[in-house]
Amino acid sequence: MSWLGFCALVAASVVLLMLPGGIVNRCAKLPRKVSLALAPGVSTAIIAASAIVANKVGLGWNLLPPALLTVVCALGCLVVRWLAHRLVDARTGHAPHADGTPGPRRVAASVPASASASSGSAASPGSPEVTGSATRGAPRPPATGWWLGAGALGMVLTAWHIITILGRPDNFSQSFDNVFHLSAIRWILDNSNGSSLAITMTTGDNPAAFYPLAWHDVATLALKMVHSTDVVAANNAMVVAVPAVVWVLGCFYLLHVLGCVNAPALVAAGLMVGAFPAFPYLPASWGVLYPNMFGIALIPATIALAYQALGLGEHRTPLRSALPVGLLAMFGMAIAHPNTIALFCVVLIPMLATWLTRILRARDADQPRWQRRGAIGLTALAALVIIAIWAKIRPPEDAAVWNAIIGPRRALWQALTMTPSTATITVLPISVLVVVGAVVVIVTRRQIWLLAAHGLLIFLWMAVSCFPSGWLRNALVGIWYNDPSRLAAALPLTALPLAVIGCSAMARWLVGWLTARRQLTAPTTPIVATVTLLLAVVLVPATLLAPTLRTTLRDAADSYRITWNGNVVDTDEYALLKRLPELVPADETVATVPYNGSSMAYALENVKTTTTHILYTPSRDVYTINQNLRFAEFNPEVCHALSDLNVHYALDFGWYEVNRSNYAQYAPGFARLYEAPGFVPVANNGHAVLYRIEACR
Known part of the structure; x- marks a missing residue:
């Protein structure tokens, strides 16, 4: 923009x-x-x-x-x-007065000066600080222009x-x-x-x-x-x-x-x-x-x-x-x-x-x-x-x-x-x-x-x-x-x-x-x-x-920059994300894990993803995909889960995790997808790869 x-x-x-x-x-x-x-x-x-x-x-x-x-x-x-x-x-x-303040009351609400001072109230009306009277050393209160x-x-x-x-x-x-x-x-x-x-x-x-x-x-x-x-x-x-x-x-x-x-x-x-x-x-x-x-x-x-x-x-x-x-x-x-x-x-x-x-x-x-x-x-x-x-x-x-x-x-x-x-x-x-x-x-x-x-x-x-x-x-x-x-x-x-x-x-x-x-x-x-x-x-x-x-x-500025070692999305990953709308049909979902930045495909490019936050509760289908995606060719449950969510693609952004954390243990199914049968590379930028899932065909 x-x-x-x-x-x-x-x-x-x-x-x-x-x-x-x-x-x-x-x-x-x-x-x-x-x-x-x-x-x-x-x-x-x-x-x-x-x-x-x-x-x-x-x-x-x-x-x-x-x-x-x-x-x-x-x-x-x-x-x-x-x-x-x-x-x-x-x-x-x-x-009430024209400005909305209440009119005169039957009972005064004034407070003795000693009580006012000890209570921490503001300066009372009539004091030099408020009225700006001609008292030496008392600047007049700021006019509207100053404010x-x-x-x-x-x-x-x-x-x-x-x-x-x-x-x-x-x-x-x-x-x-x-x-x-x-x-x-x-x-x-x-x-x-x-x-x-x-x-x-x-x-x-x-x-x-x-x-x-x-x-x-x-x-x-x-x-x-x-x-x-x-x-x-x-x-x-x-x-x-x-x-x-x-x-x-x-x-x-x-x-x-x-x-x-x-x-x-x-x-x-x-x-x-x-x-x-x-x-x-x-x-x-x-x-x-x-x-x-x-x-x-x-x-x-x-x-x-x-x-x-x-x-x-x-x-x-x-x-x-x-x-x-x-x-x-x-x-x-x-x-x-x-x-x-x-x-x-x-x-x-x-x-x-x-x-x-x-x-x-x-x-x-x-x-x-x-x-x-x-x-x-x-x-x-x-x-x-x-x-x-x-x-x-x-x-x-x-x-x-x-x-x-x-x-x-x-x-x-x-x-x-x-x-x-x-x-x-x-x-x-x-x-x-x-x-x-x-x-x-x-x-x-x-x-x-x-x-x-x-x-x-x-x-x-x-x-x-x-x-x-x-x-x-x-x-x-x-x-x-x-x-x-x-x-x-x-x-x-x-x-x-x-x-x-x-x-x-x-x-x-x-x-x-x-x-x-x-x-x-x-x-x-x-x-x-x-x-x-x-x-x-x-x-x-x-x-x-x-x-x-x-x-x-x-x-703070460094945290808003897309660099080669970005904490969430690096330059290679960002370049691939920008290409996703041309590579993935609009009605299909991409299998992702949020801890390595791949789920940002949804936020940045409006490409549907299986996950949208690092701390989330997976559905039964998402849990099955996270655990066993790389075994899709041998596991019918994975194919059923992929079909239920209309998932035909997977993003692999590698092992680097946000805040150098260790969330990969919760999604072992995404490990080493390049070796898994039935995963065909469609596009890549550096280490970031988009796979088409053909294991269930």
Whole structure:
């Protein structure tokens, strides 16, 4: 596919991620900025849920089911708002404001300054940090243009890094799980079924199994929008769109509601949002963890909405808008990958504790007894839900196979320096800003919950990377398959806002110093611009040119290249795969084994294969072929199995296996096919050979 066609696919993916959710959010009367950031989470929920419903009612998978469910959800939000108006506003006698926020209340919800400071809330309205008053050293809050410019900067830089990794639209990750991900997109297209509850691609003769297909559902719809069947390009379009749009929007929304950013720090955020090697570049190259990448990218916006709904900051979202949209966004996050809902809970726990403390410390006149009891009850309910999530939403223990990788000292060092999973001991320069932000939080006693959440993520990272295998480690991190890479990717969730808080404090100090030096009463635009430029000059080498980031990007790029010794498909094998549509009739199936890359014939060239993923449950016929294919001339059962599956060809990609593993023992029937009677070579490129099976004739 050309770069022009690829850009069209990226645009289609962005439209799918933004439009359904944007429509619903506006019907919920969310402000435009909030609606924009939360749109991907709501859109994901709508698309994934509509795929499930469409399969249940017998509809094919296309743009119609998401469109219909978008209308239903939009009407639902309107009904919720109407009921709230009838049942709440009519009784209180106060209509909501034009922006959707509730009108004046009979009981004030103010909190004493001491409680606010200790609870970690954002700066209160009227403070220099928020209003930009003419107080020396207090830069005015960023105008919309600053937000747009910084957000665009973050999107462009993140997209540029991802495109650097991809290299070309038709490159694909040479990693273990990508055999499944690319095949799943092809399977959804072929079967017109995107239901996460009904995928049978890898279950053999067993019933359908659950797998979170939100990533693949969006990719297939994007292909339908541009009338293409290029599975690799569609997957790569999502690899670009999710980090560059979903992640960046969510992070900037979180910074907005925290109320802790000034103009220089906002530009710094644009430079830093895509500068953490752990996310999004680690899940884009290791695994590959595309569903995890999707789910993590959705977390910041959902956390920001929870922060607003709880009333912890200046910008509050009314419950009538936050509740339906929040539930949809959380479902979207969970269906992207279930273990990301656990990450959301990790960040939510200290936030809920802050909210409860704030209510309990308020004066009796400001906080009625029923509100205190309700807050305690809601917190208790949330705790029970979190415990249930931790206990139930986890893979089988035999799937959590990863062991500890480093010692405790190095694990702590990697967490503090934001270099988890790196092979060498190093430091990410912007980790210094994370530490500065942590110090600012402690000194000012604002956003304490954020620092606590960062501490919890560091603790989980240490548990997964250095705790010995056993019940404790499995209880803590088994929900993430005991996999260090999945938790390494989560650290930037809290590290980024802490780093921006650090930048904001330094910028405020510099602006104040320059203002005092020039004997001015208030900061001027040239002073703010000078500080912004100074921060940018310092941060460019610390982000774009940081050795840790450059190494991560280079290693990730290597994993997307087709080389003579490719991990999944090498140059000889790829050349033969490209020829298969001309060599194999469209209605026939090719016998393959996924561990040596031959099953990529299905994903890449839409040639039907007997297997589509390395970890699969073979049907009875596939099992017979895997065990005895080379004896087909002497074994009638093999011929019956070949006939049942309409198999007349076999691909032999040799002994080299993905990740240098040892899966050949599960398919001895493919060994030394060149010596087996009844197997006629049809085409070959180097060691890769296509055989026509004549043993059963």
